[in-house]
Amino acid sequence: MLSLARTSLRPARTTFTRSLVARAAAVHTLPPLPYAYDALEPYISEEIMKxxxxxxxxxxxxxxxxxxESYAKADDTKTKIALQSALKFNGGGHINHTLFWKNLSPAKEDGGKLVDGKLKDEIVKAFGSVEELKKRFNATTxxxxxxxxxxxGLNPTTKQLEIVTTANQDPLISHVPIIGVDIWEHAFYLQYKNVKVDYLSEIWNVINFKEAEKRLVDALKQ
Structure with missing residues (x-):
């Protein structure tokens, strides 16, 4: 009997352990920067990056x-609805910034360098030139x-590159994000004060076009 009792407990313990592991794996964490805090200077300062x-x-x-966690514990629809804005804001902030860090690269490495390839071809097809893209992007943003x-972003229906904006921390849902630029004041104010057009002009020096091209090529395969 004792042997049977011990055996019957093992599956329960295994299930409980797996549940804990799955729950721990589901917790979101801050991704490390793929470069040093000062690596984007002089275009984005170390202080801003930190x-x-x-x-x-x-x-x-x-x-x-x-x-x-609150949503998972909620047992009524009203509470779950009330949590939607927090999920959207913080979830979008996490998604957008995770993409943003990879979207940048030191100027001494890949930053600001757009070589001949699919991304450049699609930019020229959509906007006429890379400089025209930057001009329109900066004005719109x-x-x-x-x-x-x-x-x-890449329009999933037309397969064309387009310039779009989202408010607050809303993630880009209508298009596949290829390049994203944060225009919240915390992204530039310590260095560029209220002149966000200067920030938008300078950030192209550290845009990781190599990463952007990879996203484009992957998206076009879908």
């Missing part, structure tokens, strides 16, 4: 984990009222 990554992005991660993001 605050932006360690403080702002971490806040979104914490908020998302808290919102998801600078015109955002308040905080938000500027995007170069």
């Amino acid at each position: 605050l932006h990554h360690d403080k702002h992005h971490q806040t979104y991660v914490n908020g998302l984990n808290a919102a998801e 600078a015109a955002i009222q308040g905080s938000g993001w500027g995007w170069l």
Whole structure:
């Protein structure tokens, strides 16, 4: 009898352990930067990168984990509906910033360098030239009222590159994100003050076009 009792407990313990592992794996964490904090200087300062990554992005991660935990515990529809805004804001902040860090690269490495290839071809086809893309992108993104993001996205229906914006921390849903630029003040104010057009002009020097081309090629395969 004792032997049978012990045997019967093993599956329960295994299930419980797996549940704990699955729950731990589901917790969102702050991804490390793929370069040093000062690697994007002089275009984005070390001070901004430390605050932006360690403080702002971490806040979104914490908020998302808290919102998801509360949602999982909620046993009524009203509470779950009330949590939707927190999930969208913090989830979008985490998604957008995770993409943003990979979207940048030091100028001494891949930053700002767009070589001949699929991305350049598609940019020229959609906008006439790379410089025209930058001009239109900067004008559209600078015109955002308040905080938000500027995007170069691939329209999944037409397979064309388009410039779109999202408000606050809303993730880009309508298009496949190829390049995203954070236009929240925490992304530039310590260095560029209120002149966000200067920030938008300079950030092209550290845009990781190699990563952007990889996203484009992958998206076109879908």
